[in-house]
Amino acid sequence: MDNARPHRANPTRRLARLLLGLLAIQAFVALAAEGPTVPLDDGPHVFHANGGMRAFWVCNGLVLSEGVPPEGIVTPRCGYPHPLAMPPRTTIDDATPYRDGRIVAVSDIHGQYGLLLRLLRANGIIDAGDGWAAGSTHMVVAGDVMDRGDRVTEALWLLLDLQRQARRAGGDVHFLLGNHETMVLGGDLRYVNPKYAVVARLLGRSVPGLYARDSVLGEWIYARPVLLKLGDTLFLHGGIAPDELELALRIDETNAAYRASLGKPKNEVRADPATARLYDGKQSPIWYRGYFDGRMTPEDVRALTGRLGVARIVVGHTTQKHVSSLHGGRVIAIDGGIKNGESGELLFIEDGKLSRGLLDGSRTSLPEFPAASGYED
Numbered sequence: 001m002d003n004a005r006p007h008r009a010n011p012t013r014r015l016a017r018l019l020l021g022l023l024a025i026q027a028f029v030a031l032a033a034e035g036p037t038v039p040l041d042d043g044p045h046v047f048h049a050n051g052g053m054r055a056f057w058v059c060n061g062l063v064l065s066e067g068v069p070p071e072g073i074v075t076p077r078c079g080y081p082h083p084l085a086m087p088p089r090t091t092i093d094d095a096t097p098y099r100d101g102r103i104v105a106v107s108d109i110h111g112q113y114g115l116l117l118r119l120l121r122a123n124g125i126i127d128a129g130d131g132w133a134a135g136s137t138h139m140v141v142a143g144d145v146m147d148r149g150d151r152v153t154e155a156l157w158l159l160l161d162l163q164r165q166a167r168r169a170g171g172d173v174h175f176l177l178g179n180h181e182t183m184v185l186g187g188d189l190r191y192v193n194p195k196y197a198v199v200a201r202l203l204g205r206s207v208p209g210l211y212a213r214d215s216v217l218g219e220w221i222y223a224r225p226v227l228l229k230l231g232d233t234l235f236l237h238g239g240i241a242p243d244e245l246e247l248a249l250r251i252d253e254t255n256a257a258y259r260a261s262l263g264k265p266k267n268e269v270r271a272d273p274a275t276a277r278l279y280d281g282k283q284s285p286i287w288y289r290g291y292f293d294g295r296m297t298p299e300d301v302r303a304l305t306g307r308l309g310v311a312r313i314v315v316g317h318t319t320q321k322h323v324s325s326l327h328g329g330r331v332i333a334i335d336g337g338i339k340n341g342e343s344g345e346l347l348f349i350e351d352g353k354l355s356r357g358l359l360d361g362s363r364t365s366l367p368e369f370p371a372a373s374g375y376e377d
């Protein structure tokens, strides 16, 4: 074990790294020129190597690196502010079985870590020290933690660590993958915050390489599901199209098919008949918007939920002003626009009753979706 220190390299490589770092900072400042200049802080990024783990940060534009001690605790340097217990290496997702308890759901966080903290604290899901405070509650994060915002790393570590804490308390945190996670892993970097291109370059990796299978965050993300059924509610990022009903009838198989294809480039997964339907931009579970754009009537949705044997489908992806109820309560839209960095809402399901948890900690009922209100991407 060694202490935090600048990553050692031979003098020439070190100079090259420093110059690259200065260029990278300049590039970041130039890219961020429209907003206030912020220090380039990010991390930790923890990678498995030679039977151990090594943590990297970019703090004030400079790379720090540190071996992870045998007890597996990473001490904060910059970026994520709390100590982190590294999860054991496993491909089995040890989810807590769900029995009837409270559910809270949120989606489309898009790197808005500060807003996520405020929302979870105000609603008593985490305490003032950001620890899990919701006991046996099951929290569902319905995709799109990545892209757009500049605190994606912090949001991911928070969710990973809350999952560990929740499972100990008899609850769980279920992070379901959205189209943006699949895009980043597959190398479609159109929506990546410019900060992460700089961080990746400084760490000698690509952006998808930050979440490669040798990365602790990557290993966790690659094991996440896309579909989840808790009680009589189906959760997923985009939605289930009637033609793709079968994908939601065989949840385990569908999740396994996503897991096996994550990280492959878009052209490849869309060209392969075995995976095309998982990534289709109009019909697939991570992209579908048919509950919002007029493709489905309330009668169609009633038939769909009936065939799925669920009371409701909870989806993110299609942004609303508020967490809203559509199609007579059979579709609940939970992307309340956190990505804009101004407000956000949680969905609570308790004893079959649905409510919105607001940023001031108050609870209120769900508005019916106004049919002509349209939607944002």
Ligand code: ZN
Pocket (backbone or CB within 6 Å): 144, 178, 179, 180, 237, 286, 316, 317, 318
């Ligand atoms: Zn989405």
